[in-house]
Amino acid sequence: MIKMNVGIIGGSDGLGKTLIYYFRDDFNVYITGRDHKKGNAVANELNVNYIESNAGLANISDIVVISVPIQYTNDVIREVAPFMKEGSLMVDVTSVKEGPSRTMAEVLPDTIEYIPTHPIFGPRTTRLDNQVIVLTADKKGKWYDKVYRYLASKNMRIIETTAEKHDFMMSIVQVLTHFSFISTASAIEKLKVDISETEDYESPIYNLMIDLIARIVSQNPYLTYNIQSMNPNGPKIRNTFAEAVHELRDAINNHDEEGFIEIAVNATKNMGDIKNALGRSDKAIGALNYEYSILFDSIGSEVGLKHIYSGKVHVGILESVDGKTAVLRNGNKTQKLRIANIRILLPDELYQWKIDNLNTKTESISCVFAKNVHVETIENTVLNIENIIDIKLIDAYNGPQIDENSISLTFEVTAMTKEDIEKVKKLFTGFGGVIR
Incomplete structure (x- = not known):
């Protein structure tokens, strides 16, 4: 069977680069990038094809995936639209959908289908199983069912909605949460608090919360800013958040106990299924504690520790474990590995690794x-x-x-x-x- 050509504009970085791993086994993958040297290096590393011209890529691709910063998406759509093959498909993967949807409808002829999409996961995601992707097609042509079935075959959770509904929901999922998390991190910085000093006092919930905040604030700040500034619902969301903060602050500063309790109770009622929320957070905390317990009990024994991002496996005698670091000895060599970035291999996994590598x-x-x-x-x-x-x-x-x-x-x-x-x-x- 002849493989289709999938072209990723912006495939040398971020989510575009991550998409290569998912597509290269099923399609002939072509990528472009702003930095040609880097793009060629990525293409060689991942065994795909690099093209310097966006127009050239569009001309040979059955599916064109636009994975560029949000602020450039509409310009790139306009740039490549005249060069796309008749009967081909355009997809974008940005986190704002109303703008790209309007631009595609405006510049693409009827012979070219388009499906604005939003994969709700980041470049650090290693598997598509159970990951969410949103499809906001204005109309469903011959490509739509093929795309849907392909995503379903990867066990993805597919949401079909309108661009307007998507952007409102993402104003809660992204704009509000990112804004509140960055505000919290900024307040900690303004208070000149050394986060490492709080670790002696931290509860499991605090530890989990700080990790989530750190995950958000460590993202590309330009991307985060564009998510904030380009979502049409952003101003209303941020203003409502600021009003809620002021209202809560004033209730406490004015010793208004009843006002504070009313705010807290109403907020709790609106959070939905609290039991499920408690169960999920208990699982997260339990998983962290369980992994640490397994590591602690393995001190003095041979273990295999797999880096969750690079996939590299380190094998040796576990000498010590503290709150953040595991020390592994292999012969005369010792290594310090961050516990947050590793998982301990199960006995069968370690055994198989030895067979494959020793x-x-x-x-x-x-x-x-x-x-x-x-x-x-x-x-x-x-x-x-x-x-x-x-x-x-x-x-x-x-x-x-x-x-x-x-x-x-x-x-x-x-x-x-x-x-x-x-x-x-x-x-x-x-x-x-x-x-x-």
Whole structure:
């Protein structure tokens, strides 16, 4: 089957670059970028194609994905519209939808379909499973069902709505939350508080909240600003938030207990299913505490720690764990790894990693056993030894050199190290065998 061409304008950075990982197995991927040197490097690294011209990319693509900063989206739509193939599809992935929708409707001919979209996840997302994507198509042409089925095949949560409804909902999900989080971080900075000093006093909820705030404020500030400034509902949202802050401040400063309680109760009632919220936050806190407990209990043992972003696995003896750092020793080398950026491999995962990455040892062991020895019992017992990968019987002999009541069995044993194979030999002698 001939693969379609998918062109990503802005594929050398951010979400555009992340989309390459999802598309490259299913499509021929072409990308453009503002920095040609960087774009070529990304294309070579990810084994896709780099084109210097947006118009050239549009001309060869069956699907054009526009993934550029919000403030440039409408300009890029106008730039490439005249060069798109008849019967092709234009998609954008910006977080504001009314503007791009109007521009696409204005400049694209009827022979080119467009689906304004918003993937509600960021460049750090490693899987599409259960991630939300919003589709705000004005009309559904021949491409729409294909796109919907493709996204559904990736187990994504698909929301179909209008551009106007999307932008209002994102004014709550993004504009309000980002504005309030950045305001909180700014207040902490103005108070000259050293966040690290608060850690001795922090509760699990405070710790989780600070992590969420840090995640938001660490995002590209230009992107965050454009999300704030370009959402048409932004002014109303920010003004309402400021009014709520002033109202709450005044109730407390004026010792208006009843006013404060009324505000708090009304706000709580509007939060929806509180039990579910408590359950989800309890899960998040429990997961953090459980992982730390597993690490703490593993001190002195061999562990595998996988970096959740790079995917690199570090294996060694866990020497110590504190609130933020795990210290791993491998021979004479020690490493300090941030606990927030790693997860501990399950025993089966660590075992498989060793098989895939270490130079395993294979040796044939001949041993004389009693003639009635049970071979399957020997094999099953050997496989229970740590770091033994495989054992199989390759020869059985009871010729002149072997006592008539005995049999010589030769097993091929594969293990992680030479020392592990020596353990098998000791086991054989423990079964009453004599190594030949």
